[in-house]
Amino acid sequence: MLVVISPAKKLNENCKKNVISNFTVPPYLENSKKIVKALRTYSANKLSKLMNISEKISLLNYERYIKWSLPFDESNAHPALLLFQGDVYRGISAEDFEKEDFLFAQKSIRILSGLYGIIKPLDLIQPYRLEMGTQIKIGKHNDLYEFWGDDITNAINKDKNNDYLINLASVEYFKSINKNNLKSKLINIFFKEKRDGRYKIIGIHAKKARGLMSRFIVKNKIVNPLELKKFSEDRYNFNKTLSTESEWIFTR
Structure with missing residues (x-):
């Protein structure tokens, strides 16, 4: 399960680097x-216009790329x-991970990236x-x-833990994966809350929930997707009525 x-x-x-020493590097650095x-x-x-960012942030990133x-x-x-x-990573709270947590995350979690394509938690960037x-x-x-093409999808397909792919990414990033070429069985996770009598995705809360579920996976060393249905952090619970085989909805 990835x-x-x-x-x-x-x-x-x-960030502290002395918590673990098993560092790796991203697979597509030549592309980067x-x-x-x-x-x-x-x-x-x-850069400010390209990325729609402030002058201060554009100058910082201009210097980073130099x-x-x-x-x-x-x-x-x-x-x-x-x-x-950010919200997802505050939910993950990796600062208190033990060594075995980092090693499990390294096997199970992949981060999608505009610059690096796809990276593992312990990849140095x-x-x-x-x-x-x-x-x-x-x-x-x-x-x-267009630039990344099928590179990200191919990396997932080559992974030995790819029987299931759990999508906790945003729409913008998941679009970089070619679902038609995926070998994995895909499960999309959504977090919704009741507003005005209807269940809706509230962006900032959904981001944190994605992080909390990622942490839940790591801390409980989950390899079977069915175990995800036990997730109950931050008052979210699996909603069997709203869910389908490939779209699992957690509500509160």
């Missing part, structure tokens, strides 16, 4: 290098699961900001979905 989640815009570059080369042709002002360099090691890069912050939906042309490719 779980896919989205990355985060907010980063913690002061091509993206960085394209991004370096943008001024800070043009500094970006291979090879990655512990002196210039950070483990992805600890670098990413350098700080960046690049959402998957960014309209940047790279060579003959018109955007990042």
Whole structure:
């Protein structure tokens, strides 16, 4: 069973690295290098317009891409699961993981990324900001979905734990996976709450819930998807009535 989640815009570059030493590197760094080369042709002002970000944040990321360099090691890069912050990662709360938790996460969780394609929790990465939906042309490719093509899907298909794919990613990031070419049985997870008599997805709450379920998977070492139905964090419970075979709805 593999779980896919989205990355985060907010980063913690002061994250502790001494909690684990089994670091790895992303599989598609040569592709990442091509993206960085394209991004370096943008001024800070043009990055601001491309990414729809403030002048301060665009300058920070302009400098990040100028500094970006291979090879990655512990002196210039950070483990992805600890670098990413934001609602999903607050739910995961990996800061208190034991060694066995990190190792299980490494086997079970994959993070989808605009710059790196697909990464494992202990992959060392350098700080960046690049959402998957960014309209940047790279060579003959018109955007990042086109650039990554089937690379992300192929990486999942090659994974020995790919019998089931649990989708805890956002729509923007999951679009980078070609569902038609997936070998895994796909289960999409949705978190909804009752508003005005109807169940709705509330973005900020759903993000945190995705993180909480990711943590639930890691802490309980879950390899059978059926065990996910026991998830009851933050008052969410599996809703059998609303769910289908491939879409599991948790409500509160």
